[in-house]
Amino acid sequence: MLRIEYAYWLCGIFLGVCALIEARRRRVLQAAFWGILSLCFIGGDIVESAFNAGDKFLAQTVGAAVVALAILAGSGRLKRHPEFACDSDVRRISASKLGNKLFLPALLIPIGTLILALTQPWLHIGDAALFDSHQATLTALAVACVIALFAAMSLTRSNLAAAGTETARLLDALSWAAVLPMLLATLGGVFAATGVGDAVGHLSAMAIPADSRVACVLAYALGMVAFTVIMGNAFAAFPVMTAGIGLPLLVVHHHANPAALGALGMLSGYCGTLLTPMAANFNVVPAALLELRDPNGVIKAQWQTAAWVFQANIILMYFLAFR
């Protein structure tokens, strides 16, 4: 019934509305940026099916669109629209008038997602499951967002046009940082396809004294951190480092327990995720969302936790993998 693709289409529609709003403000570059992105989301499904069927033309077009997005972002001319709308006094008066009722639609997003995600195995219409099992939680998030939007509209007595304006305001505040997570994940996919991972694994395996158990544990854990910092994603680092160091040196040569080594290796990578601007959706996007002047503010707030957890993790790895 409900598939994740519908959420992508909805996303495409929202982005398209923002493109129209920007076009009406005669902000051509912004309109082009969100418009291109909108088309990628609305047509994404068709492009992917064509690609899987062996027709690469549409995927090449999307590739060209990605290059266009990067050039628009890199031009430095996606300037923010000056905030004018309503000032903080109006918001404060409205806040005291509506009171705690304001929380209800906002909480509908997390609580609605929670309830839909937990009950989705039992939700059926006729014989068909309401949620397609692929990415069911994300689909539930999309449904919860739509429910919350209507609740917010009825509470604040706004129409869809006002919702569009607000979406454009928030997207404008994020600017190109909104697409950075997708671009970084794209780079991860390209690196995997071009053998960057294997090359890194080979090089690091050559540099390690294989007979020292401590050296191998340190090299594996630090390698996970370093490669995660470069790739922005522990999932990309795990197969590389485990194939290069974890499996041949620690599991085969030093008889480490693979389950413990794998779990703690992945967690070392997570410490790396906390340190890198490459993990844009965790570290860069929130800095933009929270209007921090320092784009690395979130990383600065969490690096100490990451460093301490990493030390605890190495000690755990040394003792748990070699009991």
Place this chain on the structure above:
Amino acid sequence: MNYWPLLGVAFVVVGFALRLNPALVVVAAGILSALLSGLSIADTLALLGHSFLSNRMLMLLVLTLPAIGLLERAGLRERAHAFVAGLRKLTFAKLLISYLAMRQVLSMFGLNNVAGHPQTVRPLLAPMSEAAAEKIDPTIDDDAREHIRALAAATDNIGLFFGEDIFIALGAVLLIQGFFAQNGIELDPKSIAIWAVPTAFAAFIIHSLRIVFYQRRLVRAARENHAAD
């Protein structure tokens, strides 16, 4: 082995160090790496496009924006702020530590998308944290406010990362299991997830302590300001 595509990695590092636009650096590095691996320009574009579309789920934060935007215009952040200011017993540390615990437990059950930066941190946790800090020091400056918002975002990240590794049906655990299965080692997902538990506890304790220490610093700074007046 072709080591040339590694130049793409170097390109990213240099580009970030020179503070060039990250979006531009990342796409250029991908193209460089693909061309150096011997792909044609047409294949490079197709790889870029396909890889971009396979990661569409990362853009779903857009779906939260209309509702959050409307509520913000109606004063959601101001209300979240006033709500915490009115709860006298809710301290800064209690607020952030209970959020951390909740986030860890939820992601332990695979419910990663229930909370997050657009849906809970920006509209709720960040203004609430600022309000809780104001209870300690009403004259808190902009730098401290920024650090408090950043700490709220960091708390969300840490809760998410060190909870999800325990969940067996998705993500990390299945990736680990799949990797070892490809290499002829069969593992039970439960036996992998169990080894993430000690680190999850360690992360909770370490980050909670850091929150408590930060609260103490705020209290001390407030007292010194008071003495100076």
